[in-house]
Amino acid sequence: MKSWNLYKNHRLFTGTVFLGFVGLSALIALQPAARVQADNAPLPTAVALTxxxxxxxxxxxxxxxxxxxxxxxxxxxxxxxxxxxxxxxxxxxxxxxQDVWRAxxxxxxxxxxxxxxxxxxxxxxxxxxxxxxxxxxxxxxxxxxxxxxxxxxxxxxxxxxxxxxxxxxxxxxxxxxxxxxxxxxxxxxxxxxxSLKQAPLPTGAQPAAFLKLTPPKEAAPAVGAAAAGPPAPDGAALYATNCQPCHQANGEGLKGAFPPLKGSPVVNDKDATLMVNIILQGYNPRPEYGVMPPFAAKLSDAEIAAIISHERSSWGNAAAPVTADFVQKIRALLKAPSPIALAQNP
Amino acid sequence: MERKRLYWLGQLLGLAVLLGSPVRGLAQAPAAAPVEGPMLTQPAVLGMLALLLVIVVGGVLVLVSRVAALVRGSQAPSHEVVGGRFDETVTNLTPAQLAAIVARQQAQEFHLSGTELGGAAPVRDAHGVVQHVDLEVHAPWFHEKRRVAPFADLDPRLTQLVAAYLLCAAFWLVLGTAVGWYVGVKFVRPDVDHLAALSFGRLRPVHTNMVFWGWSSLAMLGLGHFVVPRTNNVPLYSLRWGWWALGLINASVLLGSLCLMNGLNNGGGEYREYIWPVMLLFAVGVGLSFGNFYQTVARRTTEEFYISNWYILGATVWGIVLTVIGYLPWYQNGMGETIIQGYYMHMGVGMWFMTFTLGLMYYFLPMSLNKPIYSYSLGVLAFWTQLLFYTMIGTHHFIFSPLPWWLQTVAIVFSVGMVIPVLAGTINFLMTFRGGRKRVGDSYSLPFLLMGVLFYFTGSFQGSLQALRYTNLVWHFTDFNVAHSHITMYGIIAFMLWGCIYTLAPRLRGREPRQGLVGVHFWCALLGLLAYAGALMVGGTLKGQSWLAGEPFIQSVVLMAPYWLWRAIGGTLMLLAHVVFFYNLVDMLLLGQAPAPVAEPTPAFAPQADEILESV
CATH class of the missing domain: 1.10.760.10 (Cytochrome c-like domain)
Incomplete structure (x- = not known):
């Protein structure tokens, strides 16, 4: 019975597959897990959950x-x-x-x-x-x-x-x-x-850059080069991503929750200053409606202009479009921050 | 002998290189550190020297062995001497020896006359070999499949245990896929109900865990309780442990599902959603099965234990280890949890389901084809590379995550390495199939096994490719992954298990399923899976491209609608297949008789056959 052949000695075989698997598991899972657990701490700026x-x-x-x-x-x-x-x-x-029962x-x-x-x-x-x-x-x-x-x-x-x-x-x-x-x-x-948001890095620390792996969008070849500048942002798509969850696709908002943009005097005002203001800084004075978040740090001047132009020309609204320069002027007046993306792609 | 020694020396040197280099590699500073120290301390240089040494030592050994052979050869008898001895032998043959040689020559010159099978005697089928006589010549719609003979020497108590495992497994399969189907419907009709216990988030883990631990695990263990005693030529060590394991695992699945439906989820990690007291029942069940298998192997009457037992013992040991590692808390805070999650969910599939099922394949495929497995050596290679490569790849579920980059790279490299065990296994199975095309058409179990093998190759290879960084860009987080997990857990595991069950179950009680219904099962399951996986792979690709193009997120939800519909249609076919399977299994196992003593042919049948044959 004392064979050294793995397939004739079940004890040796079972011991080998057990120790082999435990050893490899320790190498690839247990030890790295213990190490990343020990070598980690929340950022000083992070807020603990209540x-x-x-x-x-x-x-x-x-x-x-x-x-x-x-x-x-x-x-x-x-x-x-x-x-x-x-x-x-x-x-x-x-x-x-989480507790005794839950991991x-x-x-x-x-x-x-x-x-x-x-x-x-x-x-x-x-x-x-x-x-x-x-x-x-x-x-x-x-x-x-x-x-x-x-x-x-x-x-x-x-x-x-x-x-x-x-x-x-x-x-x-x-x-x-x-x-x-x-x-x-x-x-x-x-x-x-x-409570879900990324904690800011300590002052002075540079975040790691995103890897540029997305295939580049094929810019209009040759001719586009002369046209200068990136293509104008798509106001409708930006609206869908940033505004639609509250103001809805039909621009009517939700009664008792989010105000309508359709027919809104602010949106249709000949002077778009107030509208740009609200988008840059957010808005929360009306208790019957939800909070409007500020977008200054999130969207560029051109993007905000595209959204405003889209809103002013949809759902029966008929006001003149605004330009990125106009948004930029108000941003400067407000000393509102600009999105990081702007700083990276001048 | 010299050659063997040379071989071992080479192995040792190779091992030294293998062991030496990674250790030193780890000790090194990150990539760009300047090379310091004398050249002879560099692992690459040492490796080169070791390789050179292999050549030099090998050459010396070859030289020595050639010289030794030359010396020995110079003393061997010459050809003339041998020829002389032959002539001498022939002339001195005894009459008896001469007669034997003449008889052999006559035998080799024998030819058939062509009338051997004719004659006037009545036709008799004394052993009941003829089972079916069809006198009308016509082309049937459905090919008649070959019937199987039941086992004659089964312990009815073991038959009962195996039947109980298979029936429980089939029950969980029907229920688990009904849940899965309903969850799939919710992608198309999210407001079909508003009950907390039936909501998507709670039912999804109910589905995955039920088909994992209820269906696949119980079916595997049930078949294992048959294969292990059979291949070791001894009775099962303990029937009682077998029943306990069955009860514990059933209890685990039942309690786990109830917990999840009541909103008690362990932590949301996939396949770890049962809280630990519930999963403990499962682990103890697997532990009992391992003990049972191990003790049975220990009492074997054969010297070696057959390859199926390696896989089954390996899978049960690894299944227990990975469950324990997945549930112990000490290294699971912060990002530790994520490493363990990747490890656990991949090992669950690879080291438990895949390994166990492959072990079953090594028994039931040869049985179904009635010939031995093509290569024992390929089985050895597949087994050990499965252990080495599969264990390392868990983190490929978290490519581009904040986990250490080197850990992600290791996972990708070993994912590609999985090609080795997968190819070894696929080649072994397909070569066993070789020349058996007629047999596949004649059988209702072999088509399942063949599809299982084909999915084993495609599904596993797909997994390797999905681990690469580029494919993660397009497919990670999309429904493509759901398609992949169904190709593997369903296409590989379920198809192989069905093939094994259709091989075994008719032999247990001597009752065959209705062949038409087996066909319904096979084609509904296959077409359902193809519709399901095809839809989600196409939809998942479009979803990934939509994300890459930076479209509004909701666009990626809207575009999936037709693909989710097709998924639900495929799921419906799969569910239908499972209901038919359940019926077939009940038909074979509950409606069948206990195996009758086989000694005499069934009296009613034999004369009837004779009459028909004689009336021709």
Whole structure:
């Protein structure tokens, strides 16, 4: 029985495959995992999750949100839209076991059926929008296929504060629902979502550059060279990405949540100064509407001009287009910051 | 003998080079550091010297052996002497020896007369060999498949255990894919229901875990409980452990699914969604199975244990190890979790499902084809390279992530290395098929096995290519990955398991499935998978291109609509196939009789056949 032939000595064979696998696993998984865990800490600028946000993270995991939403900005230029800089190990250093029963939340994700959430609070700072979107995603984004989460809301007959009540367009209400109020779990989930943004690097530190891997868009050959300057940004596409989630494709906004642009006196004003102002700096004085985020750091003058021109000429609006120079003048007056992208591509 | 010594020397030197260089490589400063120190401390230079040494030493050994042969050859008897001895032998033959030689010569000159099979005697089929006589000559729509003979020497208690495993597995398959189908429908109709327990995010892991741990794992283990005792020529060590393992794994899948539907998810990492107490039940079940298999192998009556046992023992050991590593907490904070997640989800597929199923293939493919496996050596190569390469590739799920760049590169390199075990296995299986085309057409199990082998090659190769950095740009995060995981877990694992089950189940109780229904199962599953994977691969590519072009994100959701519809259609076909499979399995295992003693031919059939034959 004492054979040294692996296939005649089952003890030797089993021992070999066991030790071989454990050894390779230690080399490729255990040891690197232990090392990246030990050699990591949150950025000094990072803010720890509050108790509510932590509870919201557990709702996020329990509802299986990670199946469709990643939280990783890869270091390739196609991911630039999801965050200002590539993700760092430090961005994830805070993660640890949730409790005795549940492991570390696996939030990096492997599929992007929905948008990446690394900076969702920057893109979408309005808690009202998130609540509407959770109750029924299609009430704010018509084409969305995200599940609705009506069980995170309740009918407020039980005397809960009416101030929280959501204005849901009739067609999107659950049958029989009257006043729709978020439960505590919904509020925690939104608190978690609104905590998501990349921590700024300590002053002076340069973020790693994105790898330029996207195939270059074929610029109009030869002739284009003479035309000088990059092609004009597409106002409709920029509107779809940046404005449509709230103001909607038809420009009518959502009653009780987001104001209409269609027929809006601000949009149709001959002088677009106020409109540029609002887009650059954001807007929040009207309690009946959600928060408008500032876009100064996100969009260039040309992009803002393209969006404004698109809005002023759509849905029956008929005001003159604005130029990038005009936006730039107001930006200078406001001393508003410009997007990093501008600095990189003069 | 010298040649052998030379071989070992070469091996040792090669090993020294292999072991020496990476260690030194790790110790080096990052890439661009200037070269310092004397030349003789550089690993590359040392490697060159070692290689030179191999040549020199090898040459010396060859020289010595040639000289030795020359010396020996000079003492050998000459040709003339040998020829003289031959003449002497022939002239001195005894009459008996001469008679034997003459008889042999006559035998070689024998020819058939052409009338041997004719005659006036009545035709008899004393052993019941003829099973089907069709006197009308016509071209049937469906090819009649060959029937199989049941095993004569089965322990009915083992049959019962294996049948219970297979039926439980088929139950989870139907339920798990019904869930999967419903989840797929939600891509097309997101508002089909608004119940928390049936929401997409909760049901998706219910689907994946149920078909992983419920269907594939139980089917593999059930077949393993048959293969291991059979190939070692002893009874199963413990039937009781077998039943316990079955119960524990069933409990794990049931509890896990309930937890997930109630919003209790371990951490969202794929295939790790069961919380640890639930997964522990599964691990103990696999542990019991390992113990059972190991003890059975230990009591074998053969000297060597057959190749299937390597794979099955390996898979159970590795399955337990990777579950333990995936669930222990100490190295899973921060980015540690991500490394373990990549490792765990890939090892689950590669070291547990793939390895175990390949082991089953090495038994059921030869059985189905009625000939031995093409090459034992290719099996050895595939086994050890599977261990070496597969273990290293987990991080290829996180290319361009904040994980260390070197770890990503290692994963990519070894992903490409997977071509070696995959090619070795594919060649081995296909060469076993060689010359058996008629047999494949005559069988209802072999088409499943053949498709499984073809998907093994394409699916695995696809995985290697998807690990590359460029393909990650286009396909990572898209539905292409979903297509890939179905090509592998369904095209490879499920098809191979079905082939094995259709080989074994009719032999257990002597009852065959209805051939038409096996055909329905095969074609619905195959066409369903092709529709499913094809739609998601095309859609996934368009999605990736939309992202690369910088279009608004919602555009990539809108453009997928027709492809998600086709996925749902393919899924419907697959679900239909599974319902038919479940019926076939019940038909074979529950409606069949216990194996009858085979000694005498069935009396009712034999005279009937004789009558028909005689009436011609």
């Amino acid at each position: 108790t509510d946000q932590q509870a919201g993270l557990q709702v996020f995991i329990g509802e299986g949100c990670v199946a469709c939403h990643t939280q990783q900005v890869r270091n390739i230029d196609m991911d630039q839209r999801w965050g200002g800089r590539p993700g760092l190990p430090a961005d994830y250093a805070w993660r640890q076991r 570390t939340p696996s939030i990096l994700g492997s599929e992007r059926t929905g948008p990446d959430l690394t900076e969702v609070s920057v893109r979408q700072p309005s808690d009202l929008w998130h609540l509407l979107h959770l109750y029924q995603p299609r009430s704010v984004v018509k084409e969305s296929i995200m599940p609705a989460f009506p069980w995170l809301f309740q009918d407020s007959v039980a005397g809960t504060p009416a101030g929280l009540a959501l204005h849901i367009p009739g067609g999107y209400r659950e049958p029989g629902a009257h006043t729709i109020v978020p439960t505590r779990r919904a509020q925690q989930l939104v608190a978690y979502l609104l």
